[in-house]
Amino acid sequence: MSDIIVDVAVIGAGPAGIAAGVGAKEAGAEKVAIFERDWDLGGILQQCIHPGFGLHAFGEELTGPEYVHRWISKAREAGVEFWTNSMVFHMEENGSFWIMNPSLGIKKVVAKSLVLAMGCRERPLGALGIPGTRPAGIYTAGTAQRLVNMEGYMPGNRVVILGSGDVGLIMARRMIWEGAEVLGVYEIMPWPGGLRRNIAQCLDDYGIPFYLEETVIEVHGKDRLEGVTVAKVDKNRNPIVGTEKFLGCDTLLLAVGLIPENELSRMANVEINPVTQGPIVNELLQTTKPNIFAAGNVVIVYDLVDWVSMEGERAGRNAALFAAGKFKPGEKKIKVSGGDNVRLYSPQWLSGQSDATIYMRVTQPIEKSCKVVVEPGLYEKRLRYARPGEMNEAHVKLQDLQALGDVDEIVVDIKEV
Amino acid sequence: MSEERRIICTACPVGCFMIAKEENGHVVSISGNSCPRGEEYAKIEMTDPRRVFASTVRVEGGALPVCPVRSKEPVPKDKIFEITKAVAHVTVKAPVEIRQVIIKNVCDTGVDIVASRSLPTKQSVELVSQGG
Amino acid sequence: MSTQYYDIIIIGGGIVGSTIARELSRYDVRVAVLDKAAELPSGASRANSGMVHAGYDDKPGTVKAHFCPKGNEMYRNLYEELDFTLNKVGSYVCALAENEIPHLNLLLEQGRKNGVPSLEIISGDELRSREPNASKDIIAALWAPTGCIINNFEAVLAFMDNAQQNGVELFLETEVSDVLLSQDKRQVVGVNTNKGLFLSPIVINAAGVHSDEIAKKVGDESFVIHPRRGDYFITDKYVGNLVKSFFFPCPSEAGKGITVAPTADHNLLMGPTSIFQLDRDKTATTRDGLEQVIEGARRLIPSIPMNMAITTFAGLRADPDTGDFVINILKRPHGFVNVAGIKSPGFTSAPAIAQHIVERMKDELKDLVDFKPDKNFVPERKHIPRFAYLSMEERSALAKKDPRYAQIVCRCESVTEGQVVEAIRRGAKTVAAVKIWTRAGAGRCQGGFCGPRVIEILSRELNIPMEEVTRHGGHSRMLVGKTKEYWFREGM
Secondary structure, eight states, X not given: OOOEEEEEEEXXXXXXXXXXXXXXXXXXXXXXXXXXXXXXXXXXXXXXXXXXXXXXXXXXXXXXXXXXXXXXHHHHHHTOEEEOSOEEEEEOTTSOEEEEETTTEEEEEEEEEEEEOOXXXXXXXXXXXXXXXXXXXXXXXXXXXXXXXXXXEESOSEEEEESOOHHHHHHHHHHHHTTOEEEEEEESSSSOSSOHHHIIIIIGGGTOOEEETEEEEEEEOSSBOOEEEEEEBOTTSOBOTTOOEEEEOSEEEEOOOEEEOOHHHHHTTOOBOTTTOSBOOOTTOBOSSTTEEEOGGGTSOOSOHHHHHHHHHHHHHHHHHHHTTOOOOOSOOEEEEEOTTEEEEEOSEEOSSSOEEEEEEESSOBOSSEEEEEETTTEEEEESOBOTTSOEEEEEOHHHHHHTOSOOEEEEEEEEO | OEEEEEEEOOSSTXXXXXXXXXXXXXXXXXXXXXXXXXXXXXXXXXXXXXXOOEEEEEEESXXXXXXXXXXXXXXXXXXXXXXXXXXXXXXXXXXXXXXOEEESSGGGSSOOEEESSXXXXXXXXXXXXXXX | OOEEEOSEEEEOOSHHHHHHHHHHTTBSOOXXXXXXSSSSSOHHHHSSOOEEOOSOSSOTTSHHHHHHHHHHHHHHHHHHHHTOOEEOOOEEEEEOSGGGHHHXXXXXXXXXXXXXXXXXXXXXXXXXXXXXTSOTTOOEEEEETXXXXXXXXXXXXXXXXXXXXXXOEEEOXXXXXXXXXXTTSSBEEEEEETTEEEEOSEEEEOOGGGHHHHHHTTTOOSOOEEEEXXXXXEEOGGGGGGOSSEEEEOOBTTBSOOEEEEOTTSOEEEEOOOEEOSOSSOOOBOHHHHHHHHHHHHHHOTTOOGGGEEEEEXXXXXXXXXXXXEEEEOTTTBTEEEEEOOOSSHHHHHHHHHHHHHXXXXXHTTTTOOOOBOTTOOOOOOOOOOGGGSOHHHHHHHHHHOGGGGSEEETTTTXXXXXXXXXXXXXXXXXXXXXXXXXXXOSTTTTTTTHHHHHHHHHHHHTOOGGGOBSSSTTOBSOOEETTGGGGSTTO
């Protein structure tokens, strides 16, 4: 049983992984292979059948499958190898990993460098500690999306949505179009989790009520879900007594957050940032293991797939340089810190070798003129607002960084002006 | 008759909050947009609101039982449910090719419903997974 | 509906029913186990702490004190024979204040009298040198090295699976509505259920939280069960290594208190509460209960990160008003056996109780059934391969033999399609049953990824439409129909 030997191995054929494959080929890597657990390529985008992807990358609004189709074509033209039905289930500290494939059995893959592109998963109900029973009819929005859009089944008829992440908003409209009733979207925070345009076109268009600072406090029903109790919450997100309301429903969809999927990264002993829950990377998307790169939602959860693809391509390029022995390890290690109003950001350090894009989310929304800054004096851009549900970015030019001389820490922040 | 409407732009993910003023059936001003696309969107939204329709159709013999479809262009908002129903009644045979027309001129909108992915036959996928 | 004839009917397929079933399968007798749930274990055997207690908690001389250490010893031998997971990790009872020290001494003394080996009281510092995450407030602890953590799902399945291999028949979704007596009411003749009549001269009441209701049907009102709910949290495996052993606080009137322990599959378990309730089936957690769990758990292990919680659940203990296990063979009606109120340390005691009650039945009920040993009894059984825990060579060999063992279903717990199919072959009919058998859906995403796949495989293997697949039987259907159907309805 011989091992599979490649130059650059990519784990996951979602948008980040496919772009990484393209990037690696562009940078000259010879044998680039993407390992995908599904029979199909594209990952979660294949179930995101609504338009809204690719405005940045292709200048038009595509559906998920259309967006991914373009990238698959690009990757095939570039000569990227795809291994489908190939689940990576174990990884060693040196980055070698093991796949299972029904026709090949269990195989070891040895690569000169690799790109982690496993994406993210959804937070389940259990993580919220919501009391009550555990009947059938409780699904994460993404699972419901798969059932409806790829398998053709209805998870329920009378739906309450908890959390206002984008997938939940999209599914509200999708369920309406399939004849279901959507009683409302309940968001515990004072601001929406998803994009404003999705609230407009998915909720407002269909008169679906949207409640901020309200949440589900109990689940009812022994066999199938029979209803949920919702209540308003106070500043500490505790339910306010007297505001409880029972809603009869057979389905609860959860859109309460996405978590980068880093089981394999942990097996390889790649250092994980506790806030983003993704690998700590530098601007070249290199993790704390020099031969392992990471891109996309496995690093930090993005709003837009266009950015995921862009980062994927970058990770692929650098992985290819590493595989070819042309990757110069950074001489410097500049720590990136988050300011008071930055909840999470990536990368967490810069190697001082190239221009850098830093992605971040604010802790508190600022609904007036504000600015994103990288101190000392590396970047400043005015914003009309900053919202936790909408990612922001900052760009640091290498020459500016070099001009600073001996700096070992820079700070990103978003503040009022 | 003058009217002021608040519109959230859906032309791109920024989602600008716009205010459009209408007098005697004519849009007289639009504010709050941060790009020309927003202005365009608001004008259409005031006069002929449109949305891209995206759903699935049933497939016979496909690797999946349904295939995603979309309206090639935005369709009138008030025709969405009519289109949904028309699409629900269609079954196509695998394989399906991306951009394949599923319904021409759906509900007389002048817009085609097209497949938004390629879907191979069930058989071909099983062959591949068996080591093809 | 049909009538079926057996020698012995066991009502309830929890740890009590399944250990008795397995014990009886050593004999050439026809045994049927009836359980109203759609999968085993249900009830208290499903939702508990997964602890095999050492046996120091109970007053010497009580029935509990008699069976608990014995049961502990039996599990330590049985887990290899029956292939269920048992981790010999030991347990600590922690004293958080000076006035709790006498309690540790009492437990130590009780334990020694009950025959528990190697008990020892250690200092707080000694504890922390072994378990660095233990609270600084713990001043001393009773160490019981024979305490074990068990996969309670696997254990019940193992006893029942082995019993079935040896001829016992299991009927799920079969609820007993009546226990039938002879006309003179002196003799048991069987039970009536929603699936028809099951006639037998011996009926064993192992109905857990419902056992007093069953006893009442034959006129036995000697005990009453008060359901006592326990709420629990389970965390992600990432923090399962916060503790190596089982942690108890000092026990109180309400029970053994909120504990912290690594589960058999390396998650962290916190709980249970101890809350009386009237409803005997409602296993709903409450906000207060869950808050109590967090507070209690943090007293022992302050650094537990609650953002690592992946699920919560509640179980109902069958707490008898007698204060002790109810194990007896009634004189009247003849043929009726109670094994009831088997509350903590019930799971631990069960195999010893089973052995004991079968010995008594052989003597006291020999006029009803001929307990002839079954020469073909096979004591060993194998669980479904646990892909996650196999070596690469073993995985490779499995995948070569059956490619379905190279097709992932549950990512979080590394469960393959081969395992799911095998679980269904062994009787799993619901999503919950597949989870109990294989752990598919028991991981950090709680079935988000594998849910649709499990539904699909159940539908395919059971040859039923996707819409008929249930979460846990009854009306718990996972899907309500196909997309597009709405637009075909009349008037649409």
